[in-house]
Amino acid sequence: MTRSVYVTGIDRGDGRQVVELGVMELLTRHVDRVGVFRPLVHDRPDRLFDLLRARYRLGQPPHTAYGMGYEEAASLQAERGTDALVTELVERFHAVARDHEYVLVLGSDYAATSLPDELGLNARLANEFGAPVITVVGGQDQSGESLRAEAHNAYRAYRARGCDVAALVVNRVAPEDHAAVAGLLAERLPVPCYTLPEDGSLSAPTVSQVVRALDAVVLLGDDAGLSRDVRDFVFGGAMLPTFLPALTEGCLVVTPGDRADLIIGALAAHSAGAPPIAGVLLTLDERPGPDILALASRLAPGTPVVSVPGRSFPTAEQLFALEGKLHAGNPRKAETALGLFDRHVDTAELTNRIAVARSGRVTPMMFEHELIERSRAGRRRVVLPEGTEERVLRAADVLLRRDVCELTLLGEEDTVRKRAAELGIQLTDAQIVDPQTSPLRERFAERYAALRAHKGVTHELAYDVVADVSYFGTLMVQEGLADGMVSGAAHSTAATIRPAFEIIKTAPGARIVSSVFFMCLADRVLVYGDCAVNPDPDAEQLADIAIQSAATAAQFGVEPRIAMLSYSTGTSGSGADVDKVRRATELVRELRPDLLVEGPIQYDAAVDPAVAAAKLPGSRVAGRATVLVFPDLNTGNNTYKAVQRSAGAVAVGPVLQGLRKPVNDLSRGALVQDIVNTVAITAVQAQSQARAPQSQAHPPTGQRSQTQKAPNA
Structure with missing residues (x-):
């Protein structure tokens, strides 16, 4: 019913x-x-x-x-x-x-x-x-x-x-x-x-709402500028020295269109970040000449300048009657x-x-909601090194508004705040740290030099290295000043994870660092590993990837049933590639007899009950696998992208596993929602590690560590 x-x-x-x-x-x-x-x-x-x-x-x-x-x-x-x-x-x-x-x-x-x-x-x-x-x-x-x-x-x-x-x-x-x-x-x-x-931000109208209500003409401004909240009105009539101190953050400047001094002064103040304004509304149907508009556009790109024919007083009456509304455009x-x-x-x-019973299947949206809910339940601090990147700032805006976690953005503070203001984003609750000028730089240099002394790293070299945002963010995590890091929207995978290999290193018991994608299909969530890090894992490494992936799946509410994928199922094929998967499956069973694992197995037999009934009747995994482990990076990376594009799946990841502390990489094509999801996953990983603190010892002797494989490590 x-x-x-x-x-x-x-x-x-x-x-x-x-x-x-x-x-x-x-x-x-x-x-x-x-x-x-x-x-x-x-x-x-x-x-x-x-x-x-x-x-x-x-x-x-x-x-x-x-x-x-x-x-x-x-x-x-x-x-x-x-x-x-x-x-x-x-x-x-x-x-x-x-x-x-x-x-x-x-x-x-x-x-x-x-x-x-x-x-x-x-x-x-x-x-x-x-x-x-x-x-x-x-x-x-x-x-x-x-x-x-x-x-x-x-x-x-x-x-x-x-x-x-x-x-x-x-x-x-x-x-x-x-x-x-x-x-x-x-x-x-x-x-x-x-x-x-x-x-107040909910009842504040946006600039675009002002434009619609007053039938204004947009002279300058982009979509991001027009979506800014108008949190105050400042009416300009005084001379510039008196006018500038009256500006407030998020205000809409209302002034006659012939006051070029106030227009340029307000936009210059916005450009300097003191304070960032919502825009400028010109009255009396007076519009600045093209030279003033060109200067205004260069001073504050994207900031709206709009014009109305009415006088200031009746315009003010209309403005004060406006109230913000929830709608799809904002x-x-x-x-x-x-x-x-x-x-x-x-x-x-x-x-x-209200008697809401959980559905029997997990949809992509339900999985995303669960991430947000769990990350909010035990707030952690996540550092985002790419503090001036637009998608990162927009994701930070969502994360802060939803109270998902605490955030640290790296970058020169005035630059970060100016970029945020241009996008209409408030960073009131975010910490902003500049690695170049932070007092932590000296402390981090000493720490990094000690960690890398065996590679000949001096204090002077370390001082330069730790100013890099990826290294600085990783050291914040290592030193306990942040609980996790997410980067990669504007940096390569190597730039993101190499510092983690050098500084954070692999967790006890983990042979390698690997990755998974959460593939959110229409009616279920599957876990794909490893599709981003290890090019051609051997049998021992493949077994480690399977065990790590099962743990990650369970951590995020996916019951692990592991399929060790190959081009043949059961005993139907032979060859070096199949033998590697068969040996990896045996190792998983030896190391973790509590896990359900099947392999070698083809993809269709792993996920389709009808095919499974024909190829592996009686298997507890075939036809209902949730964790799919690919034999190599080429197969895994191409498969996840094919499923993502062809089946319309939401791919969340890559999520790194096997590190002592959570660091996660983004695709350089990541969307804002991808970044939000990855930060939420990182926060949940940090919660789990806080509940079960790990030893800081190095991996046991004889185990191969990804830190030993990393380039220039």
């Missing part, structure tokens, strides 16, 4: 979209097919549904997500009565429920409607849908006692109408009152009550909203309250 949850309120202005987005995130962590239904809608397409559809890759046709428009509903209710209206909406809800495991219902918004007893209609629909209710109460400009009374009234209003109230959420509480209000509400209500503080606000929801809502408790 399809289950559902009904998110509703008692009045307008409660900021309910944050809760609706948060509940959708919670559902998609556990359920494969989630549908959305809004019984009553103002406009089509619906802004929030478009965001949910894009973000969560919903295949649901948009027209099925809506019951009917408010005008149609009011007319039907007036002509045929409430029962007829409810019957029609119930039928349309069940049309969605038939195709989904769980349905998120978005209640009415109480905005400019002519429906009598709108709260009663929401309550009745929730009962007819069989959906527990999450009730949202707006907390703006209200005292704790007032909110306590309103939350009680909201609970009683829905409970009295027969609703199963799963939880209440009091939203947009003044940050300074949040702790007191949360404590007051937690003690006085019969159901869980979660309190969310007001976040994913940063969605990340902020989700971070807020996850920090202040007990998602495990809420999951139980």
